[in-house]
Amino acid sequence: MDSWAGFKSYVTHLECSATGERYAAGQPHNLSKAGKPLLVRYDLPAIARAVTRDDLLRRDPDFWRYRELLPVPREADVVSLGEQLTPLVSLDETSRKAGGGALFVKDEGRLPTASFKARGMAVAVSMAKSFGIKQMALPTVGSGGASFAAYCQRAGIDAYVFCPDDSPPVTMSEIAFYGDKFFAVKGALEDCNRLVAEGCEQRGWFNISTLKEPYRIEGKKTMGLELAEQFGWTLPDVIFYPTGGGTGFIGMWKAFDELEAIGWIGSKRPRMVAVQTTGCCPIVRAAEQGHKEVQTPWPDVRTKVFGVRVKKPLGDYLILRVVYESKGFGSAVSDEDVDETRAAVANADGVMLSPEGAACVAAYRQALKDGKVTKDERAVVFNTAIGLRSPMGTVKNYIDPQKGVDYATL
């Protein structure tokens, strides 16, 4: 383990993402007075003076190597389950068949609790520990609950988790396995949101819902930091990201801005593609119509891709701003396309994706067809969670050795 000896926090303040109003660091925050997400700001010139890209090479291969660009004030506050850097795995055969070029999947299923949620939760729970918070609550459609519960157990914090009872049974059992404050709710995510808000008010729990506290974005930012380092301090041409609440989308863009400000990358940015499914695509629709925010919440969510089941993200204007600034676009794929793509990638490249990851590959294939991406470009898709939690189909072939085997037919 490398040491944080001599480390000091570079956080200067927090800022309302809508009005720019400043808030003091060093104390817990939820939304700004305007009811909008807060963003963490750093003394970037001081970071540029304090640390170099080469310094990172002497540090452990986990995301705490970027500690100057993270808000956790002391090593003693770090709540870690081993957040190793996730690999970029090439999908050569998948891309070749689609007539594409260099295509990589950043496989976030390798993280603790088997999803990218570990990034946000590791940082947000570490911050909660630094503030002495003892009880927190989260509404979730799935994988976020497992990460939240695991990191809270490690930190000695009570984790109240509320999840719609039609979420995948394996995810609900997984969350319940970490502790007894898990509740399957007869209702939708919006009902869970309400229960969390009421519980926070009545019992003083801290609300750690997506974008309702500022530090999960900082954790998700590490996806962008890692990507830049893995690409030799350049960036890919285009990034496909399964977008629900948009924490990762917003976080990565923030990472690129901060990296440029400290002089570690140049001004070239990837086009950012917000991937959703046709059964819930409020961001894609808003982007197509050039809106700054989602006009009406998605009325009827019909998709098995749980990560994108968000009717109107709280940070919709931040997600859309990234789409426009990056000259990216939104892409909605069907659940059928997701299933077909997921099987095709496993077959072609030996990589099992989550439905969210497969949605990104489906969107990549579509973008090639539409001419929105060319084969000369380097593309990265995010596989945000392990594939093993999602249905894998049934076994087709059985053998009874007692009856003899005709090997020619196998």
Ligand SMILES: Cc1ncc(COP(=O)(O)O)c(C=O)c1O
């Ligand atoms: C597997 C998976 N992928 C993607 C998402 C969407 O992530 P974000 O909130 O960063 O848009 C989620 C959120 O629940 C998820 O569970």
